[in-house]
Amino acid sequence: RLRGAVSPRAVRVRTGGAAAGKRWGLGTKKENDRKRIPCPLDPKHTVYEDQLQKHLKKCNSREKPKPVYFVQDINAGVKEVAEIPENQVTLSSLSKEELENLIIKLKKASNGLELDLKEQVLSHQALQEALNDPKNGDSAFKHLKQQASILGNMEKLHLLGPGRCFVEFGAGRGKLSHWVDIALQDTENIQFLLVERATTRFKVDGKHKKTDSIFERLQVDIQHLCLNKVPILEKKKLPVVGIGKHLCGAATDLALRCLVESYATCCNEEDEEPAPKRTKNNAEGASDSSNDDNNERNKEDFKPVAGIVIALCCHHKCDWTHYVGREFFRSVGLGPVEFHYFQRMSSWATCGMKGTITKASTNEESEDHTNNTEEHDQTYSKTETGSDALQGLLTVEERKQIGSLCKLVIDHGRIRYLQHRGYEAALQYYTDSSVSLENVLLTAVPETTT
Known part of the structure; x- marks a missing residue:
């Protein structure tokens, strides 16, 4: 490179203004003055205070709608009154x-x-x-x-x-x-x-x-x-x-x-549904009885x-x-x-x-x-x-x-x-x-x- 030559990156930063500065992580004075606060949904990450409401709508830690198969504690078992003492000896x-x-x-x-x-x-x-x-x-x-x-x-x-x-x-x-x-x-x-x-x-x-x-x-x-x-x-x-x-x-x-x-x-x-009623004038009662037996066997199987x-x-x-x-x-x-x-x-x-x-x-x-x-x-x-x-x-x-x-x-x-x-x-x-x-x-x- 010729002595005194300016690198392409320097040119982009100098000529690109605030957008280029932001791209290269330099920031602007106005942006640096903004206050970051812990996210109320998950304090492990922070957010700009003036963008909090917008962030809460899309934060990955927000409570999402429960799926239809979600039933609270359905498989948890019964918690007993006499549980293990909290200060259990190691x-x-x-x-x-x-x-x-x-x-x-x-x-x-x-x-x-x-x-x-x-x-x-x-x-x-x-x-x-x-x-x-x-x-x-x-x-x-x-x-x-x-x-x-x-x-x-x-x-x-x-x-x-x-x-x-x-x-x-x-x-x-x-x-x-x-x-x-x-x-x-x-x-x-x-x-x-x-x-x-x-x-x-x-x-x-x-x-x-x-x-x-x-x-x-x-x-x-x-x-x-x-x-x-x-x-x-x-x-x-x-x-x-x-x-x-x-x-x-x-x-x-x-x-x-x-x-x-x-x-x-x-x-x-x-599966415990009442059996269908038979009609009085059913001439093929034996056949129906056979079908009922098959249905019962299928249920059992x-x-x-x-x-x-x-x-x-x-x-x-x-x-x-x-x-x-x-x-x-x-x-x-x-x-x-x-x-x-x-x-x-x-x-x-x-x-x-x-x-x-x-x-x-x-x-x-x-x-x-x-x-x-x-x-x-x-x-x-x-x-x-x-x-x-x-x-x-x-x-x-x-x-x-x-x-x-x-x-x-x-x-x-x-x-x-x-x-x-x-x-x-x-x-x-x-x-x-x-x-x-x-x-x-x-x-x-x-x-x-x-």
């Missing part, structure tokens, strides 16, 4: 005797339970090409193995078929639904509802180019989701299959209530919830109010206080693995859990694991065993809940612990009547 503050008493109660509650879960590590043809793709990194490969096993278990339970609505709870980007759709190519009369309270970027379901999209996103907290008010379900009356990959803590309990209480109950009530397949996660984020297994806890002499400590102790199941697991790096699959981080990817505080206070009292291996037992007891309460509502429910290991430390799958299908 695990690390418990005395040796108090901790030992908790462990005694835990082991007593687990007596008679199936402690060694069945291994059901399966796969599915729909994911074979992706599993054999060398471009996938280690993290993507682990996610694919889990998704393949979930689909394999769904197939074993005869849940992959036509005439179903697959509801993915905690859907994130919708990868699990994507693979179910691939497995059901050319299958008619299927629908996908992807439930996610967060606005998730990089949505996989958006890539499905179909004339009549079978993918619909429901941006709502599971706590407030009334499935039988979702228009597509009202219209099609499809049996539902609830699915989820690492459905975090209390979200699992909310999803179970959403399926087997609010949806199944409402559907059964709607229709199950609002065809099945549930959920990979469990984050027991330390469970909540007594939402927990569906409270009846089981009471039956073994436990209550909200014990539940509080058991959910905290459940994190011990992975505390021995701290620092041994590194986060995956380059593959897009890592986006899957930006809003749903797996338990073993989190960093636990000393308060959570109680490592200092427990040093010399419990070994790392003992803590892992107790943590696993806490998870099992909490999950067994969920199994009991489903069994009492007419489902054949089970827990199984669906993947190896080297693939995911959260490797337990909950499955349930309606009991068959003989």
Whole structure:
């Protein structure tokens, strides 16, 4: 450049006046004098005071109209009067005797339970090409193995078929639904509802180019989701299959209530209609009787919830109010206080693995859990694991065993809940612990009547 030459940028700023100054972030004196105030809807961001009213109309934090399927706290469970005290003592503050008493109660509650879960590590043809793709990194490969096993278990339970609505709870980007759709190519009369309270970027379901999209996103907290008010379900009356990959803590309990209480109950009530009256001069009474029998059989065959397949996660984020297994806890002499400590102790199941697991790096699959981080990817505080206070009292291996037992007891309460509502429910290991430390799958299908 010649000496003394003026850069193009300088020319634009000098000649462009206020507009150019604003473009280059220089601002004008009048603009700099304007006052910014915190947004009353969300103080995390600010707005010019003289534009507040305009901003409030378009602020992303403004209260939006509720969808028709939003019913406040429909799946929340009943809040009891005797809740856990607000100033609950932390695990690390418990005395040796108090901790030992908790462990005694835990082991007593687990007596008679199936402690060694069945291994059901399966796969599915729909994911074979992706599993054999060398471009996938280690993290993507682990996610694919889990998704393949979930689909394999769904197939074993005869849940992959036509005439179903697959509801993915905690859907994130919708990868699990994507693979179910691939497995059901050319299958008619299927629908996908992807439930996610967060606005998730990089949505996989958006890539499905179909004339009549079978993918619909429901941006709502599971706590407030009334499935039988979702228009597509009202219209099609499809049996539902609830699915989820690492459905975090209390979200699992909310999803179970959403399926087997609010949806199944409402559907059964709607089906209870009076039989049509027969005319007196009907000469073909026998034929009508046969049709009535067929209608009755069809009613009996229709199950609002065809099945549930959920990979469990984050027991330390469970909540007594939402927990569906409270009846089981009471039956073994436990209550909200014990539940509080058991959910905290459940994190011990992975505390021995701290620092041994590194986060995956380059593959897009890592986006899957930006809003749903797996338990073993989190960093636990000393308060959570109680490592200092427990040093010399419990070994790392003992803590892992107790943590696993806490998870099992909490999950067994969920199994009991489903069994009492007419489902054949089970827990199984669906993947190896080297693939995911959260490797337990909950499955349930309606009991068959003989």
